[in-house]
Amino acid sequence: MIILSRPPPLSSLPPNPRIASPAPHRFSSSSSNLLPPQCQTTERGHEFETGGTFYRRESAVGRDLGVLAASLHKRSSPQLRVLDAMCGCGIRSLRYLLEADAEFVLANDANDDYRSVIARNLSRVSDEGRWLVSSNEANRIMTECYLKRDFYDLVDVDSFGSESSYLRSAMNCLKLGGLLYVTSTDGYSSGGHRPHHSLAAYGAYVRPMPYSNEVGLRMLIGGAVREASVLGYRVTPLFSYYSYHGPVFRVMLRLNRGKLLTNRHYEFISYCTKCGHSQSYSWDELSKLSCTCNKEGGSLVVSGPLWTGPLHSASYLTEMSNMAEQLGWMGNGTGTDLQKLLQLMVDESDPKLPFGYIKLDEEITTYSLEYLRLPAVPKSTPLHLGP
Numbered sequence: 001m002i003i004l005s006r007p008p009p010l011s012s013l014p015p016n017p018r019i020a021s022p023a024p025h026r027f028s029s030s031s032s033n034l035l036p037p038q039c040q041t042t043e044r045g046h047e048f049e050t051g052g053t054f055y056r057r058e059s060a061v062g063r064d065l066g067v068l069a070a071s072l073h074k075r076s077s078p079q080l081r082v083l084d085a086m087c088g089c090g091i092r093s094l095r096y097l098l099e100a101d102a103e104f105v106l107a108n109d110a111n112d113d114y115r116s117v118i119a120r121n122l123s124r125v126s127d128e129g130r131w132l133v134s135s136n137e138a139n140r141i142m143t144e145c146y147l148k149r150d151f152y153d154l155v156d157v158d159s160f161g162s163e164s165s166y167l168r169s170a171m172n173c174l175k176l177g178g179l180l181y182v183t184s185t186d187g188y189s190s191g192g193h194r195p196h197h198s199l200a201a202y203g204a205y206v207r208p209m210p211y212s213n214e215v216g217l218r219m220l221i222g223g224a225v226r227e228a229s230v231l232g233y234r235v236t237p238l239f240s241y242y243s244y245h246g247p248v249f250r251v252m253l254r255l256n257r258g259k260l261l262t263n264r265h266y267e268f269i270s271y272c273t274k275c276g277h278s279q280s281y282s283w284d285e286l287s288k289l290s291c292t293c294n295k296e297g298g299s300l301v302v303s304g305p306l307w308t309g310p311l312h313s314a315s316y317l318t319e320m321s322n323m324a325e326q327l328g329w330m331g332n333g334t335g336t337d338l339q340k341l342l343q344l345m346v347d348e349s350d351p352k353l354p355f356g357y358i359k360l361d362e363e364i365t366t367y368s369l370e371y372l373r374l375p376a377v378p379k380s381t382p383l384h385l386g387p
């Protein structure tokens, strides 16, 4: 009989020299001394320490949205286990524990210097046991969880730039029906300024288009759709949030078994530089690319493949609004911005709205009115996607 010896835990093995390490400067606390050590601050009434970690107050709305989704998940599932793969000072982890009442949070950040700050912050909630701090590279910790069959209900990867290598490892350690909260801060790619980079990161060749904020979200979702289908899964966007600071593109996706049944919603988008019209093309229709204003072609800019389906689920957003109400985040002037944002996202979920948000006044000055094809339905301006 062959007895296989138990392998050492992944975290104790030396790194594979063939895998490029994430930029070391990101893990050095000296480069991220954004605030003085021991600096105390508050968010949604919770006091915590930021120390010299990476913390942005502007990201609080993104954290609010994550907590609302986590709270909804908790309501419909036996438990809520969260993996916060790039946790900074641990404010998200703290909020998932306190506000979404998570049973367990694994708070990870590759910067080992952050460990004590994270632990002190989470100790304010409970003793260790309900939470654990780790200092691993995100792909490593997520793969380790997958190999240990330690699956999570929500995996939050608050990454920089267009890091997409974590998508697959995050999906691997997520329970079916679980939530994946992912981020991109690559405004160059969404603006079409480095199409080969977006092609490498998200599998989408992105060209400059006037609605780059929306394209950034569609690029990120499309990348996740592609990774999910490799694993035999499909992802559905529950909400998509663009924020100007960064810029930051955040998407909450639900993971389920099964592939996209058709290529619908994963297509190419064309934009006509002559008349401003946008259109989607499936893979089969690529040979037909032309705009009705200019049959000879030459005026089209094409990006893709991108996610061309809905960016949000209206019913889910309504549940999020109700949850925000229950948490006391709406009304009394305190939650006005969140309230407005959620309503705006509901408006953007109207399936009759064409994709490709346009600023009507700019289009009218740029293109002759005879070319401007207004959508059949009144378009509620999805401001949150606007430049």
Ligand SMILES: C[S@@+](CC[C@H](N)C(=O)[O-])C[C@H]1O[C@@H](n2cnc3c(N)ncnc32)[C@H](O)[C@@H]1O
Pocket (backbone or CB within 6 Å): 022, 026, 027, 053, 054, 055, 056, 059, 063, 085, 086, 087, 088, 089, 090, 091, 092, 108, 109, 110, 111, 136, 137, 138, 139, 158, 159, 160
């Ligand atoms: C945007 S900050 C996180 C902010 C935090 N989630 C919050 O809401 O305040 C990204 C964090 O990821 C960490 N990081 C960067 N690359 C990483 C990697 N490959 N694996 C794990 N952590 C990483 C950085 O040290 C940094 O603290």
